[in-house]
Amino acid sequence: MSTTSVLGGSVRRREDPALIRGKGRFVDDIKLAGTTHVAFVRSPFAHAKINSIDASAAMEMEGVIAIYTADDVRHLGLLLAQVAIGRLRPLLADGVVKHAGEAVAMVVAENRYLAQDAADAVEVDYEPMKAIVDIKEAASDKAMVHEELESNTLITWEAGPWGNEEGIAATKEKIAEAKKRDDIVTVSMEMKNQRLIPTAIEPRAVIADWNDGYGRMTVYSSTQIPHALAGAIAKTFGLAANAVDVIAPEVGGGFGAKLNVYADEMLVSFASMQLGRPVKYTESRRESPYNTIQGRGWVATATITGTKDGEVLAFELDGLADMGAYTQNFTVAIPFLGTFVGSGQYKFPTHWKIGCVTTHTMTTDAYRGAGRPEAIYYLERILDAYAREIEMDLAEVKLKNFIPESDFPGAVAPIGFQFDTGAYQTNLKALTDSAEYSELKSLRDKARAEGRHVGLGLSSYVEVCGFGPSALSGLGFSWTTYGLPSAFSGSGLVRINGDASVTVIIGTGPSGQGHETTWAQLVAGQLGIDYEKVRVTHGNTAESPMGIGTFGSRSAAVDGAASYEAALKVKAKAAQIAAHILEASADDIEFSDGSAHVAGSPDKSVSWEDIVTSAYHPHMLPEGMEGGLEAHSVFSPANATWPFGAHAALVEVDPETGFTQLLRYVTMDDCGNVISPMIVDGQIHGGLAQGISQAMFEDAIYDEEGNLLTSSLVDYPLPTAQDLPSFNLSRTVTPSDVNPLGVKGIGEAGTIGSAQTVVNAAVDALYDLGVRHIDMPLRSRRVWQAIQDARS
Amino acid sequence: MTVNDRSVSGDIDPRTLLVHFIRENLNLTGTHIGCETSYCGACTVMFDGRTVKSCTVLAVAADGATITTIEGLAKNGQLHAVQEGFWERHGLQCGFCTPGMIMAAVGLLEENNNPSEDEIRHGIEGNLCRCTGYHNIVKAIEYAGAKLRGEEPPPAEWEVSA
Structure with missing residues (x-):
């Protein structure tokens, strides 16, 4: 393994001492005096008219305080969504339900047991209607999911075609020429990228506490986006932005599912205002898939046209993505995010078209990778199929079609977006030339000699993250719908305290990414102050600067850069103060070991304590200098960042049963500079587990009537420790040029790189049996069936 | 019952789950609820020396039992070797499954x-x-196994590769 650390190094995490001793504080751990508890009445039907709701018996039950229906909350309007294309969600079903598990009524009671008892006693008279579940059926528009919409296809994202008019002509000409030479191969496959349930181990939870004495709402929520939630609540209830404080304490995993504003967050806020008591809702696991967004859910046909010696002439993707019934935060924007990487790392002309289709199912939105795993899956699967068709090594095909390194930085993808930095050939070769990769090949060959079906899968990826440039705010990369003025800029505040400890306040919303550790490393390193003396706080909108939250692998590249620049500002001012005290030039001041020193005169120094004392006694400062020693920075990068990498997997299939096992997994990721190798590797491990799990285990299945058949962890199996191997990670380092840290982001790379790598390996294992593709997940029955189909 | 070496009692609704008793009555919120179906293990505690998932045990069934939760694992301010291992080897990210995972690991290492x-x-x-x-x-x-055996734990991967 090779790693390069330029900025920090691996230190034990700041977050851990509380979490390993059971002292971490998650939303459900918070108890406010007088708290009431919520349970929802949920629809058993995917599509039904609500004839009546009778809560009279339930209202009489022990401990019941209130029961609300759509009549009580209709005046608040629909749930706000940042990209509001499609039908927005009513806070409670209003006359009709559009997906199984939709909330119909809300019960508030003295404790959660009593609330659930009463919810079970609410009588709802439903008139079931035909549910549209199949995405192709929905796209045919034979029946409408929402009568008021003109089409079930809410929007179609199209990129290309093949660049521009000139590009189309050139591509057509090249294809015609190749045809004349009889040097043309076309490979086309329809493939599913199945629906997933994000399944953070902490179910979502929210507490709203309205105090009409102060006229202030305090909301505790397990959210990745506290500021956006505060804005949404303020806007929904007509409150001033500074009348709503959102606190996101420890958040037990997010993966995009907590990158959303939820109806339950509005409803507990409403109930708290009505009742004058704190109101708490904690999702049960069983209702979570009906209440918290799902992800993926695409079906698309990928087509490659190329020459017999591996020059790809055109790549096309044409498909549909399932949006579910209601549009939430970024729902229809997720496939759009896929277009960014639609042509991957390659220079070949690309035409990309995905229709966003509504169905009578739970809403989909951002799940780890969000559009990019889907895009890369289709591209890399069809490229693998093409390489096999022309009997050429996939790595060779890649090298032949990669955007050349000489085009970087600033290469432009055929699909139209501009990259930051890239070195795709170097990265791929680092993997394929490695001892680890050679070992995979020899293990495969040895196993095959023994008659075993072992396959080696390879894939590479580029992704886009680090959102983002403020110029993209018009494309939905902002929180303007929630009333925030913000583009997705980063922000950070650095304050030197009287004892020369440092407080860093950031606008992110981490859920396990270790920001308290990484940001402390960044700031301590700049100020020459001991890491142990730097405390990082986040997740309280009342005290933090304007914040965007944590998602899209953006935090280090954008907010990290902001905190870094704030530290530089503080340092520059401290240098002037130190220079004044030491009667030296500010240019000669250096910081280390908790003090400022004059370069070349080691005996001339002043401690941070003395500097900060001066800062708060303005008469001790240089003429005209403002008092205080803290700084805030907002950072907006010139471009997003574009991490990339190459992965390889070794998979064994038992052809008699279809049982598929992942034996080895090797990565060569490139996320630019690395602050903490420990944390970066941890992010890759977790990302891999989720991508591999999509390939092998997870599948959110609806029946024809729209019932979710996989709403428990028994039916929706997450991988256990026994299902996964240890991972073998390496990296190349190509620093980004769009932020001062040179970092790119790593939260999603593992997921984006892995699903197709595993499927490519399974196809490799079964190619000799005639198997050309197996849709995910590679569960035994499906794999066994693919083998039978190939044999017949 | 005895929880973390402390004798505790409570008057409860008979259907109260052990995990709710621990979290709500005893205010020991380190034991988490992830699925309520004994599948995820976030609620794992030690029950008379064995690991159990406290979301599918009625609190009344623990009458007279000896329970250890994550809060009772460190003794005299000294982390248990498994807690130390999770900290030293980045064995946690969000930390939600961690208490249950640590208890399961303690149970595992006590057997082997x-x-x-x-x-x-x-x-x-x-x-x-x-x-x-x-x-x-x-x-x-x-790491924790090595510590419990009195051996030097293997170096961290990032130390090897640095």
Whole structure:
């Protein structure tokens, strides 16, 4: 393994001492005096008219305080969504339900047991209607999911075609020429990228506490986006932005599912205002898939046209993505995010078209990778199929079609977006030339000699993250719908305290990414102050600067850069103060070991304590200098960042049963500079587990009537420790040029790189049996069936 | 019952789950609820010396039992070797599954303080983690096993590669 650390190094995490001793504080751990508890009445039907709701018996039950229906909350309007294309969600079903598990009524009671008892006693008279579940059926528009919409296809994202008019002509000409030479191969496959349930181990939870004495709402929520939630609540209830404080304490995993504003967050806020008591809702696991967004859910046909010696002439993707019934935060924007990487790392002309289709199912939105795993899956699967068709090594095909390194930085993808930095050939070769990769090949060959079906899968990826440039705010990369003025800029505040400890306040919303550790490393390193003396706080909108939250692998590249620049500002001012005290030039001041020193005169120094004392006694400062020693920075990068990498997997299939096992997994990721190798590797491990799990285990299945058949962890199996191997990670380092840290982001790379790598390996294992593709997940029955189909 | 060496009692609704009793009545919120179906293991506690999932045990069934939760694991301010291992080897990210995972690992190492990687993976199979891919959890338990055997733990991967 090779790693390069330029900025920090691996230190034990700041977050851990509380979490390993059971002292971490998650939303459900918070108890406010007088708290009431919520349970929802949920629809058993995917599509039904609500004839009546009778809560009279339930209202009489022990401990019941209130029961609300759509009549009580209709005046608040629909749930706000940042990209509001499609039908927005009513806070409670209003006359009709559009997906199984939709909330119909809300019960508030003295404790959660009593609330659930009463919810079970609410009588709802439903008139079931035909549910549209199949995405192709929905796209045919034979029946409408929402009568008021003109089409079930809410929007179609199209990129290309093949660049521009000139590009189309050139591509057509090249294809015609190749045809004349009889040097043309076309490979086309329809493939599913199945629906997933994000399944953070902490179910979502929210507490709203309205105090009409102060006229202030305090909301505790397990959210990745506290500021956006505060804005949404303020806007929904007509409150001033500074009348709503959102606190996101420890958040037990997010993966995009907590990158959303939820109806339950509005409803507990409403109930708290009505009742004058704190109101708490904690999702049960069983209702979570009906209440918290799902992800993926695409079906698309990928087509490659190329020459017999591996020059790809055109790549096309044409498909549909399932949006579910209601549009939430970024729902229809997720496939759009896929277009960014639609042509991957390659220079070949690309035409990309995905229709966003509504169905009578739970809403989909951002799940780890969000559009990019889907895009890369289709591209890399069809490229693998093409390489096999022309009997050429996939790595060779890649090298032949990669955007050349000489085009970087600033290469432009055929699909139209501009990259930051890239070195795709170097990265791929680092993997394929490695001892680890050679070992995979020899293990495969040895196993095959023994008659075993072992396959080696390879894939590479580029992704886009680090959102983002403020110029993209018009494309939905902002929180303007929630009333925030913000583009997705980063922000950070650095304050030197009287004892020369440092407080860093950031606008992110981490859920396990270790920001308290990484940001402390960044700031301590700049100020020459001991890491142990730097405390990082986040997740309280009342005290933090304007914040965007944590998602899209953006935090280090954008907010990290902001905190870094704030530290530089503080340092520059401290240098002037130190220079004044030491009667030296500010240019000669250096910081280390908790003090400022004059370069070349080691005996001339002043401690941070003395500097900060001066800062708060303005008469001790240089003429005209403002008092205080803290700084805030907002950072907006010139471009997003574009991490990339190459992965390889070794998979064994038992052809008699279809049982598929992942034996080895090797990565060569490139996320630019690395602050903490420990944390970066941890992010890759977790990302891999989720991508591999999509390939092998997870599948959110609806029946024809729209019932979710996989709403428990028994039916929706997450991988256990026994299902996964240890991972073998390496990296190349190509620093980004769009932020001062040179970092790119790593939260999603593992997921984006892995699903197709595993499927490519399974196809490799079964190619000799005639198997050309197996849709995910590679569960035994499906794999066994693919083998039978190939044999017949 | 005795919880973390303290004798406790409470007057409760008979249907109260042990995990709710621990969290709500005793205010020991380190034991988490992830699925309420004994599948995820976030609620794992020690019950008379064995690990159980407290979301599917009625509190009344624990009458007279000796329970250890994550809060009772460190003794005299000294972290248990498994807690130390999770910290030293980045065995946690969001930390939500961590208390249950640590209790499961404690149970595993009490039975076998020198488990192979396969034995570790098998031993924690009843506890789900969504953040780490289990890679560093395995390393954390290897670290703790070495500590419990009085051996020097293997170096961290990032120390080897640095």
